[in-house]
Amino acid sequence: MAETVEPGHYSGKRDIRTNAVNYVIELAAIEKAFAGHQVLKKVSLRVKEGEVCSIIGPSGAGKSTLLRCVNLLEQPDGGNMIIAGQYLEAGRSHSRRDLLTLRRNVGMVFQSFNLFPHMTVLDNIVLPQRRVLKCSEEQARTRGKELLERVGLADKADAYPAKISGGQQQRVAIARALALDPKVMLFDEPTSALDPELAQEVLAVMKEVAASGMTMLVVTHEMGFARTIGDHLVVMEDGAIIEQGVPEQVMSDPAEERTRKFLSAVNR
Amino acid sequence: MQGFWAILMAVPYTLLVTAGAFLIGFILAIPLTFLRRSTMAPVKALAMFIIDLFRGIPPIVWLFLIYFGLPVLKIRFNPIEAGIIGLGVVSAGYLAEIFRGGLLAVHRGQFEACKALGLSGWTSFTRVISPQALRAMLPGLATYFIGLIKDSSIASVIGVTEMVFTATTYARNSPEGIYVFFVAAAVYIGLSVPFGLMARGMESRLQAAGAR
Numbered sequence: 001m002a003e004t005v006e007p008g009h010y011s012g013k014r015d016i017r018t019n020a021v022n023y024v025i026e027l028a029a030i031e032k033a034f035a036g037h038q039v040l041k042k043v044s045l046r047v048k049e050g051e052v053c054s055i056i057g058p059s060g061a062g063k064s065t066l067l068r069c070v071n072l073l074e075q076p077d078g079g080n081m082i083i084a085g086q087y088l089e090a091g092r093s094h095s096r097r098d099l100l101t102l103r104r105n106v107g108m109v110f111q112s113f114n115l116f117p118h119m120t121v122l123d124n125i126v127l128p129q130r131r132v133l134k135c136s137e138e139q140a141r142t143r144g145k146e147l148l149e150r151v152g153l154a155d156k157a158d159a160y161p162a163k164i165s166g167g168q169q170q171r172v173a174i175a176r177a178l179a180l181d182p183k184v185m186l187f188d189e190p191t192s193a194l195d196p197e198l199a200q201e202v203l204a205v206m207k208e209v210a211a212s213g214m215t216m217l218v219v220t221h222e223m224g225f226a227r228t229i230g231d232h233l234v235v236m237e238d239g240a241i242i243e244q245g246v247p248e249q250v251m252s253d254p255a256e257e258r259t260r261k262f263l264s265a266v267n268r
Numbered sequence: 269m270q271g272f273w274a275i276l277m278a279v280p281y282t283l284l285v286t287a288g289a290f291l292i293g294f295i296l297a298i299p300l301t302f303l304r305r306s307t308m309a310p311v312k313a314l315a316m317f318i319i320d321l322f323r324g325i326p327p328i329v330w331l332f333l334i335y336f337g338l339p340v341l342k343i344r345f346n347p348i349e350a351g352i353i354g355l356g357v358v359s360a361g362y363l364a365e366i367f368r369g370g371l372l373a374v375h376r377g378q379f380e381a382c383k384a385l386g387l388s389g390w391t392s393f394t395r396v397i398s399p400q401a402l403r404a405m406l407p408g409l410a411t412y413f414i415g416l417i418k419d420s421s422i423a424s425v426i427g428v429t430e431m432v433f434t435a436t437t438y439a440r441n442s443p444e445g446i447y448v449f450f451v452a453a454a455v456y457i458g459l460s461v462p463f464g465l466m467a468r469g470m471e472s473r474l475q476a477a478g479a480r
Contacts, residue, residue: 073380103386114381118399118474127395128385180385 024049024084024184024215030069031078031090032062039065041239042079047184047232052216054226054247057236058262063219066236067186070217071106072099084183104132107177111189113169115161115176122148122157125176132180140179147175151205167198171205178209185209187218203229223266227251235259271438271448275455278434281348282459285420285430288352290413293359300364305371315364322361327422330354335426351423355416362412370405371397403474410467414460431455 025047032040039062047053055063068074070083076090084105088094094102115124125144129135135143148154151171153164161169170190177185187206191199203225210216210229220226226233226247233247235256243256254260303315325333335350345353374397382392424433435452439445 071384073383099383100386100388103384106384108384110377110381110384112375112377114375114377116378116381116396116400118403127391128387131388131391131395132386176385 022049023047023082024051025053025070025217026082027066027070027079028081029079030066030076030081032065032069032074032076039239040069040076043236043239043241044079045234045241045244047215047217049215050213051231052210052218052229053232053234054230055217055219055234055236056221056223056226056262056266057242060238061236062239063236064188067188067217067219070184070186071103071108073108100132104180105183106186107180107182107184108186109170109173109177109188109190111192113161113166113173113193115169115173117161120158120160121153121164121172124161124172125179128176129179143179144175147179148172150178150208151175152201165198166194167201170194170198170202174202174205174209182214184215184217187216187220189219189221191220191222221266223251223263235262237262271435271442271445272451274434274438275431275448275451278429278431279455279459281428281430282417282420285348285351285355285423285428286413286417288348289355289359289420290416292352292356293363296356296360297363297367300360301367301371304364304368319361319364322357323365324361325358327355327358327419328425330357331422331426347423347427350426351420351428355420355423359412359416363409366405366408366412367401369408370401373404374400403471406467406471406474410464413467414463417459417463418456 023046025045027043027045029042029044030040031038031042043062043066045053045066055066057063065074069076070081072088072094078090080087080089082088083102086098086102086105088098088102115121116127119127122141122144125147126137126140129140129143130137133140145154145157148157151174153168153171153175156164156168156172161172164172174185174190190206191202194202199222203222206216206218206225207229218225218230230247233244233250234241235243235250235254235258237258243250243254243259250259251263254263300315300319303311304319306312306315331350331354334345334354335347338345378396378400379392382396387396420430421432423430424436427433431452435448438448442448
């Protein structure tokens with residue numbers, strides 16, 4: 001794999017501290033290997049404030065791993081990054097405080113929702129506010145109810161996650177992440193575990209979140225979402241970004257043959 | 269009928285040894301479980317060694333070692349203490365494995381969600397992980413506890429005046445004394461069954477509150 005990086009993007013070990021400030025996510029030459037297999041090969045990516053950046057590509061391309069490096073659920077082996085103004089370098093052990101700061105700035109929504117099954121929907125949203133933001137019970141409940149209203153689930157506040165649909169669980173998970181007032185939201189294939197109808201209600205909520213000005217990095221197979229809501233489209237293949245740009249343009253006239261193949265396979 | 273009362277009088281000792289051993293086992297099993305889950309190979313190996321040591325030696329041998337062996341080192345326990353400690357050590361080995369199984373039953377995504385939300389290790393463990401692990405562990409814990417009620421009879425060999433000790437003494441001293449063991453059997457069942465029912469009740473309550 002050649003180490004060519006898109007113009008305007010970083011390459012190598014260059015220090016990125018001195019660069020522009022209106023980027024919420026700046027990844028420079030992020031590398032990650034699992035048991036000798038190189039999953040990410042010096043991936044560099046910048047996401048502007050308020051931008052919705054979609055990452056597409058075949059499975060095994062390293063999309064999810066890249067996303068998980070952003071909030072350090074995976075520790076990158078190489079490279080460095082600035083996330084919401086916080087500088088982080090691979091290969092260093094990060095203090096508990098640094099991780100806490102990072103994760104307060106970065107919200108995440110998982111493919112498998114990961115709501116806490118032994119708590120009601122509202123308690124799922126209240127607990128992190130109480131413990132992370134140190135809100136009062138009263139404040140946390142009020143905010144929780146507001147957010148449930150926002151994702152259209154005000155009537156499910158006292159239900160347990162198992163009693164609501166997958167689409168509803170995912171909307172709760174989005175509300176739970178929003179409750180901590182993140183500066184960026186990561187979505188890891190948020191609709192892949194849902195049938196199309198339920199996926200639509202989740203996408204509608206994501207659209208609303210995007211409209212509110214949230215910076216979003218979204219790994220997805222929903223081409224419609226990437227095209228209409230996304231501001232920027234990144235195509236990954238084999239641990240590297242092979243193409244990126246304005247979604248409409250990349251989708252209708254891809255520069256890379258591999259992108260063309262992938263798109264025609266998904267659009268079939 | 270006298271045998272019946274004698275056995276009943278011994279029930280508190282059976283329960284004391286059982287509960288004491290379970291408590292000690294529970295407390296010791298917690299650090300063992302964490303060491304066993306360590307990502308550092310030597311720590312993990314040490315925990316596995318301790319667990320195998322605790323479980324691998326028969327309870328009766330532990331009791332002899334503690335009650336008759338430790339006095340050599342000028343450490344003396346009365347029979348009840350020795351019984352509780354010996355069975356407690358064995359319990360720690362088994363319970364550590366039950367705890368480990370319970371934690372393995374908690375979906376990996378739950379740990380990740382805790383991290384992604386920025387919850388502290390303590391909050392994650394006490395509020396999110398352990399309630400779910402406990403639910404998965406409950407059948408195993410109940411089975412082990414019921415087993416321990418019966419295994420506490422082993423403490424009779426070092427002179428703890430629990431049910432079997434009492435029954436044996438009674439049987440030796442009365443002509444048709446062997447029948448007292450039927451009484452003992454009935455009382456053991458009378459103790460085990462309610463605990464089993466209690467555990468099942470707890471399980472279904474937890475099930476109702478948030479089944480997956």
